[in-house]
Amino acid sequence: MKQFAFLITLISIIGIDIIAQDNTNRFVKPMKLSPSVSGSFGELRSNHFHSGLDLTTNRKTGYRIYASDKGYVSRIKVSPFGYGKALYIDHEGGFTTVYAHLERYSNRIDSLIRARQYEQKSFAIELFFKPGELEVARGEVIAYSGNSGGSGGPHLHYEVRDKASQKPMNPLQFRDDIPDDVRPQVQGMKLYCLSDDASIAGKRKDVFVPTVFYDRAFHPKGSTKFTAYGKIGVGVQVIDYLTGSWRKCGISTMDLFVNDTLVYNFKIDKFSFAESRYINSHIDYAEKKRTGKVIQKGFVEPNNRLSLYGVKNEYSADIKPGDKKIFKFVIEDFVGNRSVLAFTVIGEAPLPAKSIGKTNFIKVNYNKAFKLDTLGMKLSIPAKTFYTDIDLFVHKEDKDGLLGPVYIIGDKEIPLHRSMTVTIPVPDSLLHYNEKLLIAGVSSANKTYAIGGKVKDSELSVSTRGFGRFTVAIDTIAPTIKLRKAPENNNYSSRASIELIINDEFSGIKSYECLIDGQWALFDYDAKNYRLTGTFKHMPFLKRGQHELQVKVVDGCGNESLKSFQFSN
Known part of the structure; x- marks a missing residue:
């Protein structure tokens, strides 16, 4: 019987190891570059949690992008904003991988998209596919890295999603080639007065305190003891790093204990895009606006509906005179590097009741x-x-x-x-x-x-x-249109493309249209650089010779510019 139990245990251990190994190596790496992460999953961004890994590309574009596994292209979206040129692949096992900010797609995918763009007479386009319509093999080149859409520099934004819910999950679950031996760095802490009668150090005022590291833990700079009364909240300013990298990353879990009782728990391993904006409640939004500090709160406001909390309360502790509360934050990154911040709060006497609230509010x-x-x-x-x-x-x-x-x-x-x-x-x-x-x-x-x-x-x-x-x-001023780096006499015979700069100083560009010799021509729009690019080989009707390019641009208030250029190719 003992031998049987041992065998079952051994099989279980081996099985668990196989599952973990399969999970780690489930996907082919999307690029054959030494991985350098410039943005991690769950990182705190403006109005949202970051939904994938940003992989740098040596400040260049054009690196091959490989399909993580066999599957089929389920969605393609081309936009001058957001993800720019993006591609979505559905795989067996319930996963979707996403590749964003691309420069271009592989030839067979690119030709399909271009045909649809000409059908719809639109650069911006979104296409959906069914199983069997656009299949890809594991490791197949599907695209090339770029800087399209809202990208701030050349990189690949890579996601792994749950296929059924389209919730993004941490891509580090599926790779083991990104070393991380750095604990999360706690930079500061903040105490909040959350009830009308609350006070901290005898004042009705929130308090921020920098932190320092010693004795293998983080501590408030100066005294580790505070006095307070009433319902108070606490929060921490914390960032993470990967081995050998200066780029800021996000944490994975944060627990808050008060006198060894768990009062708050946060874990980000998967989330819904629909809830991502609740980040503005998860952090101290006002502090970020005022000082740029990003503080994650150890309490949850009543209309914060993030699903990422296990234990949650609207305040961290209710302090009475003479109380002694020991607060301890335990913070981990994805691989389990841990940081601890501990401090003590002693209950102080309540302040006299406030006589007047805010007026004119x-x-x-x-x-x-x-x-x-x-x-x-x-x-x-x-x-x-x-x-x-x-x-x-x-x-x-x-x-x-x-x-x-x-x-x-x-x-x-x-x-x-x-x-x-x-x-x-x-x-x-x-x-x-x-x-x-x-x-x-x-x-x-x-x-x-x-x-x-x-x-x-x-x-x-x-x-x-x-x-x-x-x-x-x-706004009565029309947008401006001009050629960018035009060759002498507008002779483009040695050029692969023609570029324009379009700009509007107030209400912004709403639409544009480019016609060559009266026919609609595909021009990519790079909104962040105000640039239109027409690639000649992507204009199937274009012959060599003299041509007329007509460009119409309309802004948000309906002001319209129309300009013509003569050129040869």
Whole structure:
């Protein structure tokens, strides 16, 4: 019987090892380059968690990209924004791999996409395929690395997703060639007053404290003891690194214990894109806006619906006079490198009750829809736009040099999860501009920037996800169009492509169209560099000789530019 039990145990161990080994080596590496990670899975980005690995490409484009496993191309998307040129492959075993910011696709895939682009007369395109329509082999070259879309430099953005849910998961589960022997680095900690009667060190004020490392753990710089009263929260500023790399990465888990009781647990190994914006509640959004510090909170606001928490509470501890609470953060990266931060909070006497709350503010319940009609402006905010109740400030002021008053709505340090609708009146003297009108934001330096909106019944309305300062603006200036690095006499016979720069100074480029000798021609749009590129070999109708290129560009307010260029090839 003991021998049988031993055999079962041995089989189990071997089985587990085989599963782990199979998981690690399930996929072919997407590039044959020594891996250098510039962005990790779960890294904290603006308004979202990073959903994959960013693999650098030596500041170059054009490296071969290989299919991670056999399967079929399920989706292709080409866009001047976001992922740029992206390709999705569905595999057996319930996985999808994603390859983004590509320069181009393999020839057979590229020709298929180009045919559809000519059919739809659009550079931006999204295609979906069924099993058997566009199959790929394991290790097949499917594309070439690039810098397309919103990429900030040449690299491959690589994802592994659960095929059924399309939730991204950590690609490091599937490879073992990226060394990491560096523990997460705790740079600071913050204590928060979360109840009206809460105090820290005798003041109703949040406190940030840098941290230092000694005795194999992180500690608050200076004293490791604090005094507090009431419901308080704690958070940490923490980043991670890989071996031999200066590039910042994200952590994998964070636990908070108070007197050895787990009060908070966060783990990111898979998430939904639909919930990614809750990152603005996961972090201290206001601190990031003010100082750039990214602090992950050890408590969860009532409308933070991230699925990444196990244990969660709306505060970290409720401190009474004389209490002694030992706080301990345990933070790990994906491979298990661990960091610990510990400190003590002693209960202090409560402060006298506050006599007056905030004046000139409107209390908004996060769980209820809110409408406001005041000062000539209207505001409509759906329920669950905020992560907790907020104090809303609304004000109107006149500023020289602007076409109308400035409406100050809310605090830019308060994040919005959903869009609110802002409606402001249009002065009678401006109504004749009609579609040229839009709502603009006003910076602290009183410079305007376009937000958008439409006119209806003498009012401008726009949907926006940010508080700020709003006013009416006009855009009557058409976009600019010019050739980029044109050869002498516009003779392109020794060139592979023709390039243009298109730009709009205010409402932005809405659409463009390029015709050569009256026929629609495919021009790639690189929005971040304002560049259109027409590759001659991608224009099947084009013969050698003299040609006329007509370019039409329309901005967000309908201003249109039309320009013609004569060229030869």
